Amino acid sequence: MSFHIIGTGSALPERRITNDDLSQFLDTTDEWIFTRTGIRERRICTSETLDDLACAASLRALEAADVTASELDLIVCATTSGDHILPAQACAIAEQIGASCPAFDVSAACAGFVFALDIADGFFARGRARRALIVAAEQMSRLLDWTDRATCVLFGDGAAACVIEAGGASPLAIELSTAPDTAALSVPGVPGTSPFASMRSPQSMLAMNGRRVFKFGVNAICDAVHKLCETAHIELEDIDHFVFHQANDRILAAASQRLGIEDDRMARTLRTTGNISSACIPYTLDVLARSGELHPGDLIALVGFGAGLDVGSSLIRWE
Numbered sequence: 001m002s003f004h005i006i007g008t009g010s011a012l013p014e015r016r017i018t019n020d021d022l023s024q025f026l027d028t029t030d031e032w033i034f035t036r037t038g039i040r041e042r043r044i045c046t047s048e049t050l051d052d053l054a055c056a057a058s059l060r061a062l063e064a065a066d067v068t069a070s071e072l073d074l075i076v077c078a079t080t081s082g083d084h085i086l087p088a089q090a091c092a093i094a095e096q097i098g099a100s101c102p103a104f105d106v107s108a109a110c111a112g113f114v115f116a117l118d119i120a121d122g123f124f125a126r127g128r129a130r131r132a133l134i135v136a137a138e139q140m141s142r143l144l145d146w147t148d149r150a151t152c153v154l155f156g157d158g159a160a161a162c163v164i165e166a167g168g169a170s171p172l173a174i175e176l177s178t179a180p181d182t183a184a185l186s187v188p189g190v191p192g193t194s195p196f197a198s199m200r201s202p203q204s205m206l207a208m209n210g211r212r213v214f215k216f217g218v219n220a221i222c223d224a225v226h227k228l229c230e231t232a233h234i235e236l237e238d239i240d241h242f243v244f245h246q247a248n249d250r251i252l253a254a255a256s257q258r259l260g261i262e263d264d265r266m267a268r269t270l271r272t273t274g275n276i277s278s279a280c281i282p283y284t285l286d287v288l289a290r291s292g293e294l295h296p297g298d299l300i301a302l303v304g305f306g307a308g309l310d311v312g313s314s315l316i317r318w319e
C-alpha cells in the first residue's frame with residue numbers, strides 16, 4: 001500500500017532552558033554540552049501538559065492538511081512519556097480534537113514515529129483507514145534524573161504530528177528492527193504501592209549507557225540508509241534530505257562522514273530542542289516543510305533509533 005503526507009504540525013513548551021541554566025544546579029558547562037552534543041537549549045514543560053502539546057501539534061497538522069478531526073479514520077501516537085499510563089495518549093488527543101476514530105499508542109522510543117507510520121500503512125493496506133493522524137509526543141523531563149549530568153542535559157519536551165492519506169508514492173521503503181538490549185537505555189515502570197511486592201522497585205528514571213547507544217546509533221543510521229537505497233533501487237545521491245533521530249550532533253556527523261553525505265543534506269534541529277525522542281523526526285519534517293525546504297518530488301530518508309534497541313527507517317517522497 002502507499003500513503004502521502006498531507007500536513008504537518010508541531011508544538012514546543014514555552015520555557016527555554018539553556019545549557020547555562022543547567023549549569024546553575026549541575027556540575028556542567030555550556031562548552032561541554034555544546035561540543036559533546038551540539039545542543040544549546042531545550043524546551044521544558046512548566047505549566048503545559050503533554051496533552052496540550054500533542055493536541056496543539058495535531059490541530060496544526062490537521063489545519064495544514066485541510067482535514068477535520070471527524071474525517072480521521074485512525075490516530076496513532078508514538079510516546080513513552082505520556083500524561084497517562086492509561087488511557088493511551090492518542091485517546092486524550094482524540095477527545096480534545098473531537099475525533100471518534102480508533103486511537104492508540106505505540107511504544108518504540110525514539111523510533112516510534114516510523115513504527116507508527118508503518119502501522120498506519122498496514123491499516124491503509126487492509127482498507128481499514130484512508131486518513132490517519134500520526135503524532136509523536138514526549139515529555140522527557142518527567143523521566144529524567146535531574147541530578148545525572150550525563151543524561152538530563154540531552155533531552156527536551158515537544159510534540160509533532162502529520163496527517164497521512166492513503167495513496168501516493170510513499171513509502172518507497174520502510175524497515176523496522178530490534179536488537180534486543182534492555183540495559184542500554186531504560187526507564188523502569190512505576191513502582192506502585194502493592195502490599196504484596198517482595199522487592200523494592202526502582203524509581204521511574206532514565207538510565208543510559210551513552211557510549212553503547214552512540215555506537216549503535218551511528219551503525220544503525222548507516223546500515224538503514226544503505227538498506228533503504230537497496231530496497232528502493234536508488235542511489236544515495238538521489239536522496240534530497242536526511243532526517244535522522246536528533247540525539248547528538250556527533251552521531252549525525254559520524255554517520256554523514258561514513259555515508260559520504262554533504263552536510264547541507266542532513267537536517268539538524270537538536271541545537272534548540274535537544275533530544276525529544278520520537279518527536280525528533282516529525283518535528284524536523286515540520287520545520288523543513290514550513291520553511292519551504294521540501295519540494296514536491298523530494299526524496300527523504302528517515303531513520304529513528306533508540307531504546308529497545310529499536311530502529312525504524314523509511315524512504316518517503318514529498319508530494
Ligand code: UT7
Binds near residue numbers: 185213247
Ligand atoms: O535517543 C537516543 C538516546 N541517546 C543517545 O543517543 C545518546 C548517545 N550518547 C551520547 O550522546 C554520548 O555518549 C554522551 C553525550 C551521552 C556522552 O558523551 P561522551 O563523549 O561519550 O562522554 P562520556 O560519557 O565518555 O564522559 C566523558 C566525561 C566523563 O568524565 P570523566 O569520567 O572522564 O572524568 C563524564 O563524567 O564527561 C563527563 N560528563 C560531563 N561533564 C560535564 C558527562 N556528562 C557531563 C556533563 N558535563 N553534562
